[in-house]
Amino acid sequence: MIRITLFFVVFLAGCAPSITDTDFFREHPTETNLEDTWVELGVIKDGRLTIHLSAPDSLRIGASLLWAEATVDGFPVSDGSFTVLARWVAGTQMVVTPLGAVKLAGTDTPGRFEGTPLFVAPHGEEGHWQLQITYAAAGESGEAILAADIQSSIWVQYTDGYYVSWVQPVRPATGLDVIEFALHRLVEEDFVPLENARIDLFPWMDMGAGQGHSTPYEAPVHVSNGRYRGSVNFIMSGGWEMTVFIERPGAAQDTVQFNGFTVY
Template identity: 30%
Template sequence: MNKLNIFGRITAMAVLVFTATSCNTTNDSDPTLDLMPINSVTVDGYTVSLESDNELETGSNDLYWKIEQDGNMITPQSITINPMMDMVEMNMMHSTPFEQPQTAEEDDRYFKNMAVFIMPSGMGNWTVNFEITLQNDEVISGEMPIEVNSSWRLTSVQHEQSGDVYFITWHSPNKPVVGENDLTFLVHTRASMMNFPAVSDIEMDVYPYMDMGGGSGHSTDYATPTATGNGAYEGSINYSMSGTWTTSVELIVENDTLPEVVFEYSVQAE
């Protein structure tokens, strides 16, 4: 074999090795989330950032927490939070239903939690108080001002006898489309102004309806949501056409049917 052929084979092998190495580098790249910034504050040299999938609104929201030092993301031991609404004009403060942050499955550099905001900004001022324990056991704390928009995804109803208030959140589908959709509601009550526990021991009736005008309209195929734990009620709904729909919801609490509430929303074509 002449020297030219040997050089050609060595060159080809080098190209293959470089290509394989390049592919492995791409596959091992850091995961990224498509999130939008909500707000950030700096405490003792650490930047604490709050991000989400969308702008915050009444109803359920996924909150993502990021900690940085000198521009580099760091992973703390734990994060605890407490959202607070300060209704200044009424001289009143209250919290809202929420979970504590845990390591995000999508990207373990983030901490993630769900919060159900029960009223929009404008009725008062929302802040999220946080306490973060770093890997060196240092603790930093502060508060994050946030803006919460109004949405159609949250309503409430009161039990006439007991006076208990139930907050009903349309959790999914986030964007209803023609065809089969998973249907999930979240139900919370108010034990105190600082405690809003999930409710998982009631029944729920729903009825989807499209008003066609002129006194005519129709429903569609659906499965009534049932309790699955932690305040969630899961069913399904199969929209037959796009347009404006309503879904009425009734809660049955200890054999008492509470007043009907109605969600109105738009269903898009696939």
């Protein structure tokens, strides 16, 4: 028999990050460091197998890191298969998020597997979220459904009938990194990828008093299934904003902005 325990408590520790006295930080929110929050999502028990689902921060619209920590009789599981499918539900309507099920990968922490589901909700509609967990480990296998509290965020923008999702980096940091966006249109209950767009970027750091600077980048190009991948080299930590210019055949240029994120 499968038993599921749900938790809806966020544990806070440490101090809030310091805020630089600039126009940018006065006008935009600052993300919380990974070490500052911890969220327990639920527990699945199946025979001798126990799976703790957790996240280093509140799950949010967009890409969110989560962990599955698997044990048998209290000892970490060294090998197993775990997938997470995020789905939005409203009455009889069910929408699976654009990138589908995410297979969790093993980490350096014994028994811990991690992955980054993408949460995208139909624009302007009310519903609730579920996590469908499929697992096979230590001679046990099955499926469980957990209710999930997903916070609003800047990481998915809606324009001209389609969605622009920031896929990675999940936690921007200084230095050269991959940057990836996903473009999808929702048709009834299915997200359909937009594969023929051209994307350009304008990263900007507001230094206050009318001063600021950009940073080197390579414009994302389409790689597969509506996913566009490039690179960005954030040269300073602090508050940034990213403007994304999107050109599609036969359509006017669209502009979306991801404003108010922190580079660590």
